[in-house]
Structure formats: structure tokens, C-alpha cells
Amino acid sequence: MLKFDEKKQRDSINGALNLRHEINKIADQLHAEGYKNICWLGIGGTYASCMQVVTHMKEKTALETFVENAAEYCTTGNHRIGKGTIVVISSVTGSTSEVIDGVRKAQANGAVVIGFVDVITTELAQMVDYEIAYPMNEQLKFFMLADRFMYLAGEFPRYDALYKEMEAHLADALIETEKEADAFGLAFAEKHKDDRMHYFVGAGNQWGATYSYAMCYWEEQHWIPTKSIHAAEFFHGMFEIIERDTPVTVFVTEDSQRVLGERVAQFLPRICGNYTIIDTAEYALDGFSKEFRGDISHLVIRVITNRIDMHLENINCHPMEIRRYYRKLEY
Amino acid sequence: MLKFDEKKQRDSINGALNLRHEINKIADQLHAEGYKNICWLGIGGTYASCMQVVTHMKEKTALETFVENAAEYCTTGNHRIGKGTIVVISSVTGSTSEVIDGVRKAQANGAVVIGFVDVITTELAQMVDYEIAYPMNEQLKFFMLADRFMYLAGEFPRYDALYKEMEAHLADALIETEKEADAFGLAFAEKHKDDRMHYFVGAGNQWGATYSYAMCYWEEQHWIPTKSIHAAEFFHGMFEIIERDTPVTVFVTEDSQRVLGERVAQFLPRICGNYTIIDTAEYALDGFSKEFRGDISHLVIRVITNRIDMHLENINCHPMEIRRYYRKLEY
Incomplete structure (x- = not known):
């Protein structure tokens, strides 16, 4: 791989x-x-x-x-x-x-x-x-x-149970997810390598990661323009510019804001023919109880997008470590 | 007008x-x-x-x-x-x-x-x-x-002085600014009417307005794709995709985050030939003391962008009240 x-x-x-x-x-x-x-x-x-x-x-x-x-x-x-x-x-x-x-x-x-x-x-x-x-x-x-x-603070009584699962299963769950996602990452990179603009939608503990995946990976490292939008905000203006060919990727997590991502994922097919849904629920995450899957949603999506990055870098002949301006110029 | x-x-x-x-x-x-x-x-x-x-x-x-x-x-x-x-x-x-x-x-x-x-x-x-x-x-x-x-709470001893100036001068200051900005708004609209993408950068009390101007005006009402970025974040990834012809507008305010906007405005000319700086300091705002100008920066920029909107709507033959999806579909 x-x-x-x-x-x-x-x-x-x-x-x-x-x-x-x-x-x-x-x-x-x-x-x-x-x-x-x-x-x-x-x-x-x-x-x-x-x-x-x-x-x-x-x-x-x-x-x-x-x-x-x-x-x-x-x-x-x-x-x-x-x-x-x-x-x-x-x-x-x-x-x-x-x-x-x-x-x-x-x-x-x-x-x-x-x-x-x-x-x-x-x-x-x-x-x-x-x-x-x-x-x-x-x-x-x-x-x-x-x-x-x-x-x-007495607000997380299941703390020990979570970390028992994390220590026993997190590394394997993420490694298996990344292997499972490799073919998807290749197909996605091939489809979107020439995008003039790509939209990323996310919510919950994935929102920060959606913002930084768009900015710190696609813009900074792949030099492909993006816009990130919170799933909660998607319906309040931004979606008006989405048409058949607009590339949109929605990250759907399993934390408390899952419904916000699902709402976008369910609506998109009506107005767009170039969307991708990345849903953590489709990955096994062996050893994790249902109650804790949401706590690692952002880590799961990170290894999936890593597969996109590795293939995009390769296909576009654009090493991710090069920068035009960042720490190259004084500003 | x-x-x-x-x-x-x-x-x-x-x-x-x-x-x-x-x-x-x-x-x-x-x-x-x-x-x-x-x-x-x-x-x-x-x-x-x-x-x-x-x-x-x-x-x-x-x-x-x-x-x-x-x-x-x-x-x-x-x-x-x-x-x-x-x-x-x-x-x-x-x-x-x-x-x-x-x-x-x-x-x-x-x-x-x-x-x-x-x-x-x-x-x-x-x-x-x-x-x-x-x-x-x-x-x-x-x-x-x-x-x-x-x-x-005892944190704003100059409250009465501010509102004395607001009541005496705010309406006139904004009306004069809007008149002053009309020619600029027309030129901007003519230059950017066909943009495939426009970047808006802002900070301070203008950041929320930058976010919503991009999303709720250009995307929702003009149907032109945008990305808004906080001036503080501009140098941390996004700026890598800016080239000679990338359309970028920077809003520079007079509140506490003025230096963040100025930093972007000073850097941009080195990498971009298609930028615009909208700086509230260039407008008279008669009757306002220096100490209070920052408190109304976002209102000043709003009337300037309103001139852009009115001309863009007219030139692009795109009435701002029409929507493709918002409250037109169930979602």
C-alpha cells in the first residue's frame, strides 16, 4: 500500500x-x-x-x-x-x-x-x-x-471503559480502516485530481478537521482550492452555488452531530451529481462499543483522507512537503 | 444612485x-x-x-x-x-x-x-x-x-460618549460613506462580475460579516462561489493557492484586530495582482472620535459592500431575491 x-x-x-x-x-x-x-x-x-x-x-x-x-x-x-x-x-x-x-x-x-x-x-x-x-x-x-x-469533574463515568477499548483496539481499528479505504482513496484521487474547487462539509468533532483538511491539506499541500462548511450552516446560503458538477464531500460522523451530516448527505443527491459521502458507520472498528464509536469518528476519517492524500500526491506529481509561500517568504 | x-x-x-x-x-x-x-x-x-x-x-x-x-x-x-x-x-x-x-x-x-x-x-x-x-x-x-x-458591569465608562456620537452622526456618516463608495462599488462589480471564485479576508468585528458576506450575499444571492478566511488564519494554509489572477478582497477595520488585516493587505501585492483592499480608515466618518471609529467598522464596510451588491445585481441581471433551493425545497 x-x-x-x-x-x-x-x-x-x-x-x-x-x-x-x-x-x-x-x-x-x-x-x-x-x-x-x-x-x-x-x-x-x-x-x-x-x-x-x-x-x-x-x-x-x-x-x-x-x-x-x-x-x-x-x-x-x-x-x-x-x-x-x-x-x-x-x-x-x-x-x-x-x-x-x-x-x-x-x-x-x-x-x-x-x-x-x-x-x-x-x-x-x-x-x-x-x-x-x-x-x-x-x-x-x-x-x-x-x-x-x-x-x-465526575462527568465521564465511562472513562475507564473507553480507554480500555482504546488501548486494546484503537491501533488495529485505524489500521484496518486505512487498508479498507485504500481503493476508495485511489478512486477519489483519480476522480478529483483536476478539481478547480472542492467543497468539504462536516460537523461535530469532525468540523475542525473538515476546516483543516480543506485548508492545511488540499490548499496548503495539494494546492487545490477548497471551501469547508459546517453541515449546520450548509443550508443557510452556501448550498445555492451547488450544481450538478460541483464536487462536494460530506463527512458523516457518529458523534452527537451525526444528524447534521446526514441531513446534508440525504439532500445532496437531489441537486448534485458529483458528491461523495464518507461515513464512519461503514467501517467495522472491531472491538469498539457503539457508545464509543463517535469519540473516535475524527480519527477514523483522518486515516481515510490520508489514503486520498497519498494517492493525490502521487497522481498529481505534487509532493505534499513543498510550499510556495509558507515560511518561504517574510510576512 | x-x-x-x-x-x-x-x-x-x-x-x-x-x-x-x-x-x-x-x-x-x-x-x-x-x-x-x-x-x-x-x-x-x-x-x-x-x-x-x-x-x-x-x-x-x-x-x-x-x-x-x-x-x-x-x-x-x-x-x-x-x-x-x-x-x-x-x-x-x-x-x-x-x-x-x-x-x-x-x-x-x-x-x-x-x-x-x-x-x-x-x-x-x-x-x-x-x-x-x-x-x-x-x-x-x-x-x-x-x-x-x-x-x-463597569467595563465601558465611555458608553455615554459613544452613543452621543452615534445618535448625532451615525446615520450621516454611513450615508456619506455609501455615496463616496458608489463609484468604487460599480468598478468592483464590473471587474469581478464573472469571477469563478472570490476570496474575502477579514478580522475583528468584521470577521462574522466577512463570513456572511461571502456566504449570504455572494453565494446565496449572487450565486458566485466564495471562500471567506479570517486574516489570522490566512497565513496558515489557505494563501498557498493564491496566484497572480486569484480575486482576493481584504476588509481592514479600525478595531483591535486592525493589524491582522493590515498584515494580509501588505503581503498580498507580492503574490497577487487581482486584490482589493477595503479600509475603513479611508472614509471620513465625520463626527466620530478616533477611539470610537473601530466600534462601527463593520457598519462602514456593510454600506460599502452594499454598493457592490447593487451594481453586481444590476450588471449580472441576477435579482438578489431569487433562490434556487433555500425554502424552495424540503430538506
Whole structure:
């Protein structure tokens, strides 16, 4: 299978799940000390991950928790971030200037910062109050932390049951999904390689991922224009420009917002002949109880879209690591 | 001037400003009774207005205030909405199903709802706890309410000074801006009438308006594809697909996020030959102090884009009131 290393993938996921003890130690301590609210601070792809975890938490929690865009925070500010705030950030390189500035500002205002900075030697990794260094798996790391805070708040009684299934089955479930999705990914890439524009629709814990898949993968890495739209918003304007040949992909998840994705998926065939539905319910996910399938919907869709990416890169002869402008120019 | 009725426009704005006494009566009472947080609930265009007012409030307030998408609230829920929550909604028709369901759910959970429902005879207008019926001027109504809550919380000492200027000068400032922008609107419409895709970039209290201008005006009413992107996010992926001929419009405001718009405006000429900068600082806004210009940036840009709309509608022979699907089909 093109650019697929099963062992590496399994080790990556299981290694991330193993961070739970380290994550819990931090969460347990902060919970014991008491806190006022939790702010997920990011920009670009990490901002998207923040949106995902907040939607996930909203299903269960009465804690005050919110997303903040790092550049907006550095300009407009946010008076809710201060003493008693736990700020959570993630960074692959540790060098994103808006996040560095945002962390500095939050700390100056009295917040405590937990960082998932992959490179432990960076300034950002040194700045944060609690640092966990492990590559990739950003959403998984965020969700583990969120789940622990909700468990400690008495809002997630089935926490242990979920992580028992995660540790026993997540790596295999995702690996099998990716294998199963390979033929689909190839067919999709062949069909859409020349798209002048592609629409991606998503909801729930997949919304942030829909936004970042369109922007950080197709636009940034494949150089194909896209628009992402929340399934809830689809019927409030955007759908007027959809016609027979408009390429539209809908991500349907199994979390609380499944009905929003289903509504778009059911409507589209009436007005469009060039749509694709990617529904996590069509994948086996062996070992996962029905009640927990929604909690990993975004991870399931990520491995499916990864198959699209690998084939699109290959067919379009466009290596995903090249950039025109990003970190190539001063701006 | 095409489709421009100066008297009607002046009366509309001054009539909206006159609502302040009615608005303040409600805000003063709720403040006196005490409340926990303020939720701005909307979908589509009203969701966008909610985003605008929350960004505006963030500059000043330590109150807990947030945006909630009505369809997401009806599925995922939000445990922060309950007893002690003031929910604010706006609706032109009073018939948007997601908002009706959202109001019902919020009230069942103990929240108090303030409605700006234009048609007082609708079910929605009857459902809300406090109703203010007045056509158009959605952002102005939201901002007046927000400003009053912040004033009462001791966070807006210059409140009276702002509204003195608003009542004396807002209508004229917007009318003069619209006249001044007419030639620009015509030239823009002629240049972009055939765009296959148009990018709109905005930040601050204009971000929600950027999102809805792209979606609710160009897509829904002109049937021209668009993508809106927050200026903070522009450099984090999307800009890779911009080339010489890509049509990009940047809205630059005078609120706290001005620097984010300026950053995009300064960078664009290096990679694009088909960009437009709409900067509120170029308009006189007679009678407004420098400190308050940012508070009306979104209103200033709205009348400028209105000139684009009127000419685009005319040139493209596409009446803005026609819809393909919205409320034409069941979905």
C-alpha cells in the first residue's frame, strides 16, 4: 500500500495512548489545586484541533472551556484567560510565533500552560509550565487530556471503559480502516485530481478537521482550492452555488452531530451529481462499543483522507512537503 | 444612485438607535436581577452577527459570553446554558426552525431569552421572554445590548460618549460613506462580475460579516462561489493557492484586530495582482472620535459592500431575491 508503514502507525498510536499516565498526572494535580476554566489556544491546524476538542467536551461538560485563536488573543485579548485558567497548546515545530506570543501573554495574565510541543528543545517547550513531547497524534493527545478533566469533574463515568477499548483496539481499528479505504482513496484521487474547487462539509468533532483538511491539506499541500462548511450552516446560503458538477464531500460522523451530516448527505443527491459521502458507520472498528464509536469518528476519517492524500500526491506529481509561500517568504 | 433611498436609510438607522431605551430597560432589569453568562444564539447570517458581537465584547469584558450555533446546540447541547443564562437571538422572519428549537431548549434549561424578531406576530416572537421588533440593523441592535451590559458591569465608562456620537452622526456618516463608495462599488462589480471564485479576508468585528458576506450575499444571492478566511488564519494554509489572477478582497477595520488585516493587505501585492483592499480608515466618518471609529467598522464596510451588491445585481441581471433551493425545497 502506497506510503503505509503498518508497524510505524501502530507504534505511533500506541505510544500516544501511553502518554495517558503522564497526561493524567498533570490533570490530576491541576484538578486537585482547582481551576476556573480551560482554554484551547491554537492557530491554523492547531486552532482546528482546538475546535474539535471543545465540541467533544460540550457533549458532557459543564466546565467553562473554549477555543481561542492565538493571533486574535494577541490583539483583542480575552479577559476570561487569567489566574485559574489552564491554557492548552500544541505545536509540531515549537516555532509558531502567534502561539509563542499567546503563551507569553496568557502566562503574564496568570494562566498555567500545558504544552504538547513535539520538539522539547524549542523555546516554546521551555516556556510552558507542563510539557509533553511526543510526535503527531495531536487530536488524541488533546482528547485524552479533555477526557481526564471531565472524568475528574465526575462527568465521564465511562472513562475507564473507553480507554480500555482504546488501548486494546484503537491501533488495529485505524489500521484496518486505512487498508479498507485504500481503493476508495485511489478512486477519489483519480476522480478529483483536476478539481478547480472542492467543497468539504462536516460537523461535530469532525468540523475542525473538515476546516483543516480543506485548508492545511488540499490548499496548503495539494494546492487545490477548497471551501469547508459546517453541515449546520450548509443550508443557510452556501448550498445555492451547488450544481450538478460541483464536487462536494460530506463527512458523516457518529458523534452527537451525526444528524447534521446526514441531513446534508440525504439532500445532496437531489441537486448534485458529483458528491461523495464518507461515513464512519461503514467501517467495522472491531472491538469498539457503539457508545464509543463517535469519540473516535475524527480519527477514523483522518486515516481515510490520508489514503486520498497519498494517492493525490502521487497522481498529481505534487509532493505534499513543498510550499510556495509558507515560511518561504517574510510576512 | 442605484437603489439608494437616503431618507429611508436615515430613518432606518435612527429608528434602530432609538431602540436603546427599550433595550436598556431589559438589560438594566436583567443586570439588577443578576445573571451568569450571555449566549448569542444564531445560524447562518445571525450566527455571523453573533460572532461579531462576541469579538466586540472580548475587547472589554470579563463577563462570560459566547456564540452558539443553533443547530449545534440542538444536537450537542451546551451545559453552560441554563439558569442564569441570557440567550440573545435575532430573526427577520421568525421562522428559522433551528432557532425556534434552540430557544425552546434554552428556555427548558432555565435560560431567559431576548429576541430581536422583526415580525412580532410570529411564534418565535411570542416565545421569547423579551421581544424587540424592529426591521434590519441586526448588528446595531446586538451591539447596543452588548454595550449596555458592559456599561452596567463597569467595563465601558465611555458608553455615554459613544452613543452621543452615534445618535448625532451615525446615520450621516454611513450615508456619506455609501455615496463616496458608489463609484468604487460599480468598478468592483464590473471587474469581478464573472469571477469563478472570490476570496474575502477579514478580522475583528468584521470577521462574522466577512463570513456572511461571502456566504449570504455572494453565494446565496449572487450565486458566485466564495471562500471567506479570517486574516489570522490566512497565513496558515489557505494563501498557498493564491496566484497572480486569484480575486482576493481584504476588509481592514479600525478595531483591535486592525493589524491582522493590515498584515494580509501588505503581503498580498507580492503574490497577487487581482486584490482589493477595503479600509475603513479611508472614509471620513465625520463626527466620530478616533477611539470610537473601530466600534462601527463593520457598519462602514456593510454600506460599502452594499454598493457592490447593487451594481453586481444590476450588471449580472441576477435579482438578489431569487433562490434556487433555500425554502424552495424540503430538506
